[in-house]
Amino acid sequence: xxxxxxxxxxxxxxxxxxxxxxxxxxxxxxxxxxxxxxxxxxxxxxxxxxxxxxxxxxxxxxxxxxxxxxx
Amino acid sequence: xxxxxxxxxxxxxxxxxxxxxxxxxxxxxxxxxxxxxxxxxxxxxxxxxxxxxxxxxxxxxxxxxxxxxxxxxxxxxxxxxxxxxxxxxxxxxxxxxxxxxxxxxxxxxxxxxxxxxxxxxxxxxxxxxxxxxxxxxxxxxxxxxxxxxxxxxxxxxxxxxxxxxxxxxxxxxxxxxxxxxxxxxxxxxxxxxxxxxxxxxxxxxxxxxxxxxxxxxxxxxxxxxxxxxxxxxxxxxxxxxxxxxxxxxxxxxxxxxxxxxxxxxxxxxxxxxxxxxxxxxxxxxxxxxxxxxxxxxxxxxxxxxxxxxxxxxxxxxxxxxxxxxxxxxxxxxxxxxxxxxxxxxxxxxxxxxxxxxxxxxxxxxxxxxxxxxxxxxxxxxxxxxxxxxxxxxxxxxxxxxxxxxxxxxxxxxxxxxxxxxxxxxxxxxxxxxxxxxxxxxxxxxxxxxxxxxxxxxxxxxxxxxxxxxxxxxxxxxxxxxxxxxxxxxxxxxxxxxxxxxxxxxxxxxxxxxxxxxxxxxxxxxxxxxxxxxxxxxxxxxxxxxxxxxxxxxxxxxxxxxxxxxxxxxxxxxxxxxxxxxxxxxxxxxxxxxxxxxxxxxxxxxxxxxxxxxxxxxxxxxxxxxxxxxxxxxxxxxxxxxxxxxxxxxxxxxxxxxxxxxxxxxxxxxxxxxxxxxxxxxxxxxxxxxxxxxxxxxxxxxxxx
Numbered sequence: 081x082x083x084x085x086x087x088x089x090x091x092x093x094x095x096x097x098x099x100x101x102x103x104x105x106x107x108x109x110x111x112x113x114x115x116x117x118x119x120x121x122x123x124x125x126x127x128x129x130x131x132x133x134x135x136x137x138x139x140x141x142x143x144x145x146x147x148x149x150x151x
Numbered sequence: 152x153x154x155x156x157x158x159x160x161x162x163x164x165x166x167x168x169x170x171x172x173x174x175x176x177x178x179x180x181x182x183x184x185x186x187x188x189x190x191x192x193x194x195x196x197x198x199x200x201x202x203x204x205x206x207x208x209x210x211x212x213x214x215x216x217x218x219x220x221x222x223x224x225x226x227x228x229x230x231x232x233x234x235x236x237x238x239x240x241x242x243x244x245x246x247x248x249x250x251x252x253x254x255x256x257x258x259x260x261x262x263x264x265x266x267x268x269x270x271x272x273x274x275x276x277x278x279x280x281x282x283x284x285x286x287x288x289x290x291x292x293x294x295x296x297x298x299x300x301x302x303x304x305x306x307x308x309x310x311x312x313x314x315x316x317x318x319x320x321x322x323x324x325x326x327x328x329x330x331x332x333x334x335x336x337x338x339x340x341x342x343x344x345x346x347x348x349x350x351x352x353x354x355x356x357x358x359x360x361x362x363x364x365x366x367x368x369x370x371x372x373x374x375x376x377x378x379x380x381x382x383x384x385x386x387x388x389x390x391x392x393x394x395x396x397x398x399x400x401x402x403x404x405x406x407x408x409x410x411x412x413x414x415x416x417x418x419x420x421x422x423x424x425x426x427x428x429x430x431x432x433x434x435x436x437x438x439x440x441x442x443x444x445x446x447x448x449x450x451x452x453x454x455x456x457x458x459x460x461x462x463x464x465x466x467x468x469x470x471x472x473x474x475x476x477x478x479x480x481x482x483x484x485x486x487x488x489x490x491x492x493x494x495x496x497x498x499x500x501x502x503x504x505x506x507x508x509x510x511x512x513x514x515x516x517x518x519x520x521x522x523x524x525x526x527x528x529x530x531x532x533x534x535x536x537x538x539x540x541x542x543x544x545x546x547x548x549x550x551x552x553x554x555x556x557x558x559x560x561x562x563x564x565x566x567x568x569x570x571x572x573x574x575x576x577x578x579x580x581x582x583x584x585x586x587x588x589x590x591x592x593x594x595x596x597x598x599x600x601x602x603x604x605x606x607x608x609x610x611x612x613x614x615x616x617x618x619x620x621x622x623x624x625x626x627x628x629x630x631x632x633x634x635x636x637x638x639x640x641x642x643x644x645x646x647x648x649x650x651x652x653x654x655x656x657x658x659x660x661x662x663x664x665x666x667x668x669x670x671x672x673x674x675x676x677x678x679x680x681x682x683x684x685x686x687x688x689x690x691x692x693x694x695x696x697x698x699x700x701x702x703x704x705x706x707x708x709x710x711x712x713x714x715x716x717x718x719x720x721x722x723x724x725x726x727x728x729x730x731x732x733x734x735x736x737x738x739x740x741x742x743x744x745x746x747x748x749x750x751x752x753x754x755x756x757x758x759x760x761x762x763x764x765x766x767x768x769x770x771x772x773x774x775x776x777x778x779x780x781x782x783x784x785x786x787x788x789x790x791x792x793x794x795x796x797x798x799x800x801x802x803x804x805x806x807x808x809x810x811x812x813x814x815x816x817x818x819x820x821x822x823x824x825x826x827x828x829x830x831x832x833x834x835x836x837x838x839x840x841x842x843x844x845x846x847x848x849x850x851x852x853x854x855x
Contacts (some may be wrong), residue, residue: 108214108215118694124429126527130689135250138640140637
């Protein structure tokens with residue numbers, strides 16, 4: 081299951097990444113393996129999404145969310 | 152001013168770094184460039200409690216020492232490049248106390264470079280309010296550096312920060328955060344050995360960033376490249392390992408020192424605001440309402456100060472012509488330099504208002520929501536959510552808007568934004584449109600509500616946005632991407648705008664515009680003045696001679712005589728000659744040589760069109776009054792056919808030309824400044840001219 085499959089309000093825990101380049105950027109922003117992520121909202125047009133992670137709100141595109149595999 | 156120590160401010164975006172910088176330095180700051188790159192370098196001076204003076208450098212906000220944009224790459228190169236004398240004696244790392252985890256990543260990277268560090272724990276009031284309890288003493292002890300709680304917004308803890316800076320150690324005493332050597336043992340050891348570097352993290356950063364560090368000698372950079380191959384060093388893998396290790400350290404640190412309440416995050420104020428502002432329907436309604444407001448503000452609020460500035464320059468010009476003896480030098484000063492200066496200054500109100508509003512939107516956190524909402528649409532046409540701001544700004548002036556594209560990290564998205572922004576109908580086109588529409592479009596209402604002239608103007612504005620989008624879409628396929636596009640962006644908590652910051656941004660942007668664009672506009676104005684004031688051979692003398700004959704002096708008033716002479720001189724001047732030369736080229740568009748002169752002189756600034764028309768048609772009385780120019784143009788007839796010159800077809804063809812052509816020396820200059828490559832402004836000039844010619848041609852022949 082990837083992060084892009086979660087609905088608003090659902091929570092997942094990061095397991096690993098499918099894309100090395102993206103993972104480096106995501107990890108810098110606090111999306112690390114073991115970290116809890118909650119979907120805060122989805123942009124009005126369906127993409128990007130906003131997530132709550134490491135104590136703050138981060139937005140990323142659905143494609144980028146699909147590189148995050150959840151536990 | 153000579154500083155005793157140099158202090159650099161480093162921190163994540165949205166941590167109040169700039170506010171802290173403004174408080175520490177007051178208005179005692181200056182903006183320059185970092186060597187070799189167009190990234191603003193803000194420096195200022197701060198008096199320390201021990202009597203010494205500190206030079207404070209505000210480094211661009213970044214989440215990590217690994218750069219994602221041009222601005223961010225400055226941070227490491229300033230800390231690394233010892234040759235420019237910019238390496239700070241002390242770094243103040245600013246951490247957002249209410250969001251410590253992500254903020255600490257940058258701290259651990261900076262700390263491991265082993266430059267003396269002080270931590271400013273900003274927004275301590277916000278975190279206290281949220282019930283976050285930080286054991287500051289233990290926190291400081293674990294890091295091994297002084298930690299000062301401050302609130303930059305409420306100006307609390309500043310004195311303590313200043314004295315901490317004054318009495319900070321000259322040697323780095325901070326604890327190691329991670330074991331750097333294990334990440335890539337061999338290559339770190341070799342770089343340390345061969346480049347005589349003692350810090351392992353510095354060596355590792357050289358391995359990562361050597362390609363982009365301009366100060367590094369080529370042979371050293373090549374040698375590092377060789378070492379990477381020998382050791383099969385993989386930059387991204389090493390960075391991933393490092394980031395995980397750093398967050399492990401951070402999690403341990405926060406576990407011991409920070410207690411957070413277990414309340415649901417969902418009910419924060421920010422979240423409630425987001426529910427409305429990024430709502431499926433209200434979100435867009437509010438966004439368009441704000442856009443309309445910005446639009447209104449740029450036009451209506453600036454009208455009064457703009458006419459004030461214009462009046463001031465007219466007063467200065469007429470005053471000078473009265474006081475100073477007539478001659479070419481005075482004419483150069485009055486009609487060349489001062490006229491050019493007026494063309495620059497008149498935009499200050501619009502630029503100030505635009506940047507005040509933009510900085511309010513950015514400061515409150517709303518701008519990142521706009522980006523969030525618009526990203527999907529903008530991406531479809533090859534742009535980026537962040538391109539929305541420059542495109543809106545383009546309605547005021549392309550110059551500051553192109554300057555504001557710097558925060559678009561993706562190279563391709565940024566270039567496309569720069570390339571299409573000048574298509575957006577800027578305020579300099581407004582006087583041209585107003586004049587031409589009033590000339591040919593009847594002033595009456597259709598369907599009771601809509602004024603025809605208003606509709607025509609709206610159509611020109613819509614056309615500008617549509618053309619920008621279409622061109623962006625085409626360029627999406629032409630330009631090759633340098634890196635993968637991504638959109639990982641913080642949505643900061645909503646905050647009240649900092650009014651001092653807003654005021655400062657207004658001042659700062661206006662100043663940059665005046666100095667950057669001003670130079671070019673004045674230079675072009677002087678060239679145009681020469682072209683308009685001199686003619687080949689003794690033509691000017693002959694005109695003077697001709698009108699000194701009695702047959703003219705008797706029947707004409709001195710005032711109208713001057714006008715006729717000016718008009719005839721312009722016709723025979725170099726500008727007039729040029730107008731005649733390009734006439735065959737512009738004839739298919741319905742333009743005669745008089746319009747040709749206006750097109751040439753509009754290159755300094757588009758609104759010069761009105762003034763040039765006034766001179767060409769030797770308008771009597773006040774040349775700056777739109778009505779009188781309009782009347783003259785209305786009655787102008789083609790000497791060959793006897794029909795009016797400004798027909799509907801010609802006027803609209805001319806408007807098309809102004810809509811698409813790059814007739815703006817300042818924009819050309821600023822595009823060069825931002826891209827550092829003449830090919831970009833050249834390509835832009837070429838495609839816009841081609842577009843202008845084609846559009847005018849089609850419209851002229853369609854309406855003829």
